[in-house]
Amino acid sequence: MKIDRLEVSGGFLDGLRLSFSDGLNVLIGSRGAGKTSVLELVRFALGVPAMTPDAENAAQKQARDVLSDGTVSVFCSIQGEQLVFSRTALDDAPAASASYNYREPLIVSQSEIEAIGLDPGSRREILDRLVDPLAWTQFDTHETRAAVASLERRLERLREERDQFVDRAAQLEGLTERLAEAEREQRTVAEEIKKAKPLQTAIAEEADKLGQMRAASDAYRMAEEALGEWGKELSKTGLDRPIPALPSAAVEAEVAAVVSKVTDHVRNARKEITRAQKLVAEARAEVRSGQGKVQKKLKADADRLEGLQRGAGDVGRRVSTLRQQLKEREGYATRVRQLDVEIAKVVKERDAAMDEAENRSEGRYELRRRRAVELTKKFHRRIEVRVDKSGEFAAYESALTDALQGSNLQYKALASSLAEKMSPRELVAAVEAVDPDRVVRAAQISSDRAVRLVAHLQERSVADLLLAPLDDAVDFALLDGQGYKLTKNLSMGQRCTVVLPLLLAEERESILLDQPEDHLDNAFIVQTLVEAIRERARGGQVIVATHNANIPVLGDARQVVVLASDGRRGFVSAAGALDDDAAVEAITTLMEGGREAFARRAAFYDAHEHE
Amino acid sequence: MRRSHDERRFTTLMNMSDERLEEALGNLTASGETDRLAAAREILDVMTELSPRIDKAAREALARESVPWVRGALVSILAQGGPELEEGVVVPAPTWDAALDELDVDLAHQVLSMSTKRVLHEVAAVVGRAKLAAGVELGDAYSGSQTARQLEFLSEVCAGLRTLTAATQSPTLLEFDLSQELEELSRSVAEQWLFPITANGPTPFIITSDRNLLILAVSNILVNAVEATLSVGPAEEARAIVLTWGSSPGGFHTTVIDRGPGPPGFFGALRNAGVSTKEGHPGFGLATASEAMRSLGGAVQIQRNERGGATVVLSWREEDQ
Numbered sequence: 001m002k003i004d005r006l007e008v009s010g011g012f013l014d015g016l017r018l019s020f021s022d023g024l025n026v027l028i029g030s031r032g033a034g035k036t037s038v039l040e041l042v043r044f045a046l047g048v049p050a051m052t053p054d055a056e057n058a059a060q061k062q063a064r065d066v067l068s069d070g071t072v073s074v075f076c077s078i079q080g081e082q083l084v085f086s087r088t089a090l091d092d093a094p095a096a097s098a099s100y101n102y103r104e105p106l107i108v109s110q111s112e113i114e115a116i117g118l119d120p121g122s123r124r125e126i127l128d129r130l131v132d133p134l135a136w137t138q139f140d141t142h143e144t145r146a147a148v149a150s151l152e153r154r155l156e157r158l159r160e161e162r163d164q165f166v167d168r169a170a171q172l173e174g175l176t177e178r179l180a181e182a183e184r185e186q187r188t189v190a191e192e193i194k195k196a197k198p199l200q201t202a203i204a205e206e207a208d209k210l211g212q213m214r215a216a217s218d219a220y221r222m223a224e225e226a227l228g229e230w231g232k233e234l235s236k237t238g239l240d241r242p243i244p245a246l247p248s249a250a251v252e253a254e255v256a257a258v259v260s261k262v263t264d265h266v267r268n269a270r271k272e273i274t275r276a277q278k279l280v281a282e283a284r285a286e287v288r289s290g291q292g293k294v295q296k297k298l299k300a301d302a303d304r305l306e307g308l309q310r311g312a313g314d315v316g317r318r319v320s321t322l323r324q325q326l327k328e329r330e331g332y333a334t335r336v337r338q339l340d341v342e343i344a345k346v347v348k349e350r351d352a353a354m355d356e357a358e359n360r361s362e363g364r365y366e367l368r369r370r371r372a373v374e375l376t377k378k379f380h381r382r383i384e385v386r387v388d389k390s391g392e393f394a395a396y397e398s399a400l401t402d403a404l405q406g407s408n409l410q411y412k413a414l415a416s417s418l419a420e421k422m423s424p425r426e427l428v429a430a431v432e433a434v435d436p437d438r439v440v441r442a443a444q445i446s447s448d449r450a451v452r453l454v455a456h457l458q459e460r461s462v463a464d465l466l467l468a469p470l471d472d473a474v475d476f477a478l479l480d481g482q483g484y485k486l487t488k489n490l491s492m493g494q495r496c497t498v499v500l501p502l503l504l505a506e507e508r509e510s511i512l513l514d515q516p517e518d519h520l521d522n523a524f525i526v527q528t529l530v531e532a533i534r535e536r537a538r539g540g541q542v543i544v545a546t547h548n549a550n551i552p553v554l555g556d557a558r559q560v561v562v563l564a565s566d567g568r569r570g571f572v573s574a575a576g577a578l579d580d581d582a583a584v585e586a587i588t589t590l591m592e593g594g595r596e597a598f599a600r601r602a603a604f605y606d607a608h609e610h611e
Numbered sequence: 612m613r614r615s616h617d618e619r620r621f622t623t624l625m626n627m628s629d630e631r632l633e634e635a636l637g638n639l640t641a642s643g644e645t646d647r648l649a650a651a652r653e654i655l656d657v658m659t660e661l662s663p664r665i666d667k668a669a670r671e672a673l674a675r676e677s678v679p680w681v682r683g684a685l686v687s688i689l690a691q692g693g694p695e696l697e698e699g700v701v702v703p704a705p706t707w708d709a710a711l712d713e714l715d716v717d718l719a720h721q722v723l724s725m726s727t728k729r730v731l732h733e734v735a736a737v738v739g740r741a742k743l744a745a746g747v748e749l750g751d752a753y754s755g756s757q758t759a760r761q762l763e764f765l766s767e768v769c770a771g772l773r774t775l776t777a778a779t780q781s782p783t784l785l786e787f788d789l790s791q792e793l794e795e796l797s798r799s800v801a802e803q804w805l806f807p808i809t810a811n812g813p814t815p816f817i818i819t820s821d822r823n824l825l826i827l828a829v830s831n832i833l834v835n836a837v838e839a840t841l842s843v844g845p846a847e848e849a850r851a852i853v854l855t856w857g858s859s860p861g862g863f864h865t866t867v868i869d870r871g872p873g874p875p876g877f878f879g880a881l882r883n884a885g886v887s888t889k890e891g892h893p894g895f896g897l898a899t900a901s902e903a904m905r906s907l908g909g910a911v912q913i914q915r916n917e918r919g920g921a922t923v924v925l926s927w928r929e930e931d932q
Contacts, residue, residue, distance in 0.1 A: 358644060365677070373849045381809040381853050386918065389644065389677040423680040425645055426652075442652060442684070479811060481857055482866045482924050483916075 010070015034570025220284030391473025651684035670872030674919030839871030
């Protein structure tokens with residue numbers, strides 16, 4: 001994509017019509033003239049994102065402020081076709097006149113150049129933009145990661161099921177011993193029942209005897225009743241029955257004697273019956289007394305026998321239940337063994353998927369590494385591009401922090417240390433193998449903490465640890481004096497000297513740079529930056545906003561655009577070739593400080609040339 | 612005599628450990644990072660001390676490694692050798708001591724020079740005669756024989772001693788462009804070894820010093836760097852050596868940055884002439900460079916690089932015009 005024209009209606013640059021040529025276009029002008037605004041409006045109109053979130057916010061704000069209620073339009077050519085992008089400050093995205101596949105221009109603001117070096121994501125993005133996208137796609141890890149996620153979910157289900165069976169089996173712990181005990185008891189009861197044969201005989205005899213005694217007692221009772229009846233009848237027989245006077249005294253005397261005798265007999269009969277009654281009652285009482293004793297003994301013997309028989313029933317039922325439970329437990333154990341085999345199989349599949357993901361990330365790393373080596377060579381090793389495989393593991397650390405919450409293990413510090421010392425696979429392997437020693441050795445933490453850590457992680461899903469995205473870390477080092485310094489140790493200017501050549505190494509048709517010379521010394525601008533700009537402009541289009549005269553003059557600018565402002569509006573005061581009078585005048589005045597200042601500097605250099 | 616049960620058990624355990632160590636050392640070059648990490652952990656588990664062999668293998672692996680956890684495990688192995696192995700620690704080889712007056716340095720050089728010449732006088736001729744005699748006596752069997760190899764080694768020792776003597780000579784001061792000399796030297800070493808070397812520094816860089824001594828010192832360090840880096844892997848751009856130069860407070864410096872295994876654990880031994888970590892090599896390079904720099908009132912300092920390899924800084928004082 002090449003940018004042909006920019007048109008603005010409304011806002012600070014209202015009425016701006018600016019054409020861009022192939023090669024180097026330089027925007028110059030005093031501060032506040034709108035150079036940065038022009039570049040930001042191009043970015044806004046095309047919807048080209050900035051490299052860091054802060055730069056994106058700043059860029060959007062500046063474009064909207066400059067545009068106010070107006071519209072910006074950018075006219076582009078893509079492989080010979082014309083395309084127009086338009087956008088107002090209120091639009092969320094630009095509107096394009098047609099849809100094309102194109103590579104958007106590289107637009108880099110001053111703040112981005114300063115920030116990129118310190119932002120790991122931006123550093124990686126710079127390198128990734130230089131990697132062949134086709135080669136990149138063959139190492140896509142999406143599919144393999146999805147496979148790992150699916151296998152991990154399966155593993156979780158299997159482990160859950162296994163835990164349930166282990167728990168059930170644990171509840172039946174000591175079953176064999178309990179069964180052996182019950183069987184021993186059963187044998188003892190059977191022995192005792194066998195030994196109770198005489199008891200059964202005695203019970204039978206006692207029952208017979210008791211029957212006889214009951215019959216005897218009944219006989220006595222019946223006799224007693226009969227005697228009682230008789231006694232009652234006798235008692236009704238009067239003893240003093242009056243006999244009428246008889247004419248014969250002798251007869252009367254005789255009769256009286258007989259009556260007296262009969263009365264005596266009756267009286268005796270009564271006594272005898274009472275005696276008989278007493279005898280029968282005594283005999284019955286004796287029988288009843290014996291009967292109670294026999295009955296008591298019979299009950300005791302019968303109870304004893306019944307106890308033995310009931311005990312045999314109980315122990316029999318217990319033995320039967322325990323045998324069933326034992327069978328049940330054997331079933332659980334078999335299922336646990338089957339699940340172990342299944343889990344081992346899935347772990348193997350998951351590890352194979354992890355290996356594949358590792359191979360693909362290795363492939364990506366290799367692409368980046370090769371490109372880094374090429375770039376380092378290209379910059380004569382003044383700048384070294386370094387790539388650390390999986391060196392960007394913030395997401396893994398974050399997943400560990402989440403996983404360790406509630407572990408009472410000072411989880412933040414521990415997560416940070418673990419993420420640094422143990423790879424996700426190594427940590428997960430230690431947890432799955434319940435091997436805290438491995439954690440002790442690798443992470444150098446105390447045995448107690450390692451045991452608690454492994455136990456805690458066992459209770460949780462480790463899938464998040466395995467699936468936390470790892471990316472390669474990219475850093476730049478500058479050869480400074482006696483060695484290399486990484487971006488974090490570089491001054492702002494040094495960081496810019498590292499970042500700019502890398503940005504310019506990207507082969508895009510159109511590149512827009514905003515004041516890249518800030519923080520740079522002129523030696524670097526002339527020897528490196530201008531050379532890189534010339535090289536890029538040779539085969540494409542470079543648009544640079546600058547205050548440094550070396551860029552348009554030594555960079556052989558095809559067009560110089562002079563922007564000016566009256567305080568309320570910015571406008572193009574001149575636009576033309578480098579050697580146009582207006583351009584020369586603007587470069588001389590604005591960038592060199594005027595002819596007199598330039599002449600005095602030249603005289604100074606001449607005077608000291610041979611020192 | 613029969614060995615006790617414990618002795619036999621101990622020997623068996625030792626053999627098992629040796630086997631595990633051998634396997635783990637071999638796996639440091641495995642293609643999968645998980646295997647390399649496991650290998651590094653295994654070495655740390657099995658090793659009883661940082662032997663020269665483990666030290667060398669771990670340093671070479673570290674120079675190749677880019678995965679942070681494997682690097683960490685390798686650094687843990689090397690840390691068994693003591694603090695000298697930590698990255699970024701600068702070790703003088705040997706130190707140029709500002710408190711040492713000129714007389715002492717000269718005296719030391721004289722003693723070294725005299726004793727070396729004496730040894731050379733006695734030994735070099737004997738070695739030459741031995742080579743001749745062995746050639747005659749062994750005939751065709753001489754070439755490739757152990758005798759030939761040992762005699763060749765002795766010859767190299769004599770050559771190294773001769774160079775060492777040259778490094779102790781008094782400096783002859785001349786004005787010259789150091790950048791031109793170093794660029795030529797790097798080209799020449801690169802062509803000779805077919806190894807990528809980048810010379811990178813301000814041009815021109817005019818100084819007054821002893822050109823021969825400086826080139827002697829830098830070339831020895833450069834060749835050492837090439838040999839060391841080749842032990843890690845083939846000559847390729849990713850392992851290119853950087854030669855740079857510039858001004859330092861009160862003097863100048865030339866720095867050689869390599870991607871080799873870096874300084875070894877038993878680092879002190881390297882400072883002594885005739886000791887090398889490279890098998891079958893007399894190892895006079897660092898000693899010769901040190902002596903040459905001492906002759907210039909300078910010093911050689913070495914440090915382990917963050918990403919493996921060594922940075923060797925040769926620094927010397929600015930001579931009055």
